[in-house]
Amino acid sequence: MERRIRSTAGVSRPLPVSSHVRSSARSPPLEYVEDKGKLRTTLYMGAGVQTRSTCLRGVTRLTAAQVKSGEAEGRPSKESAIAGIPNEESLWRELETAIQEEDYARAATLRDELRVLKEDSRSAVLAANTRFYTAFKNGDLVAMHQAWAKGDHVYVVHPSAGRISGYEMVMQSWEMVCDADYEFPLQIDLQDVEVHVRGDVGYVTCLELFKTKGSSSWGKQVATNVFEKVDGKWFICIHHASHFDD
Secondary structure (H helix, E strand, O other): OEEEEEOOOOOEEEEEOOOOOOOOOOOOOOEEEEEOOEEEEEOOOOOOEOOOOOOOOOOOOEOOOOOOOOOOOOOOOOHHHHOOOOOHHHHHHHHHHHHHOOOHHHHHHHHHHHHHHHHHHHHHHHHHHHHHHHHHHHOOHHHHHHHEOOOOOOEEEOOOOOEEEOHHHHHHHHHHHHOOOOOOOOEEEEEEEEEEEEOOEEEEEEEEEEEEOOOOOOEEEEEEEEEEEEOOEEEEEEEEEEEOOO
16 A cells, blocks of 8 residues: 655655554553553553554655644643743752752752652653554544644654654654554554653653564564653654664
8 A cells, every 4th residue: 555745845755554453352441560660551452463564664754844823732831930830940940049058958848849740740741652652553543633742843753764744744644554454453562661751851762562463473663752741731742663673
């Protein structure tokens, strides 16, 4: 199956679509597992899935489509700071001031607040990562659109493919994946999940395992997902997946 996507240079380029799954099994709920101090997320999708060749092979970099005027969602904001709600950067500044002034009681309180904020942020980023993979494994384009930040700064790199830039172009690439002749949900298992957050930016690294109907083996991909916080909510802005061979 081959679809075409047009770059801003006006050249129509073939876009081979990734094969990812045939499965008629209903997906049980997603759940989190803590494994030896490391966060691990598993998407349980039932059995019987088979992977074919991966997607978007040979795609060259595509530039961004213009974002609609007035579309603010998905753009970084300083709302929390303006509203007077402490954020990580302001707490760090207060902590530095407290230490300089030798106000150690205040410094201890601020360290506790930073620790709680960091854990809350990690949980929120992990939840955003789960929303992305739930949309992916279900072939849910509405949820996929909602999971991504808006703007020309977002991009995706599918396995064995080039960089696709800009919200509209990124969504077109996911539409081609989801419109392929497969039965959803996909069977995906995420392993070695690690979450890192600083301020309004966070990222998740993980190993993606895919298996399609009739296959006894799992395809493996290493993925990095970058998230940004917009108006108090986390959105994915970069997804980069590459094949991984043992």
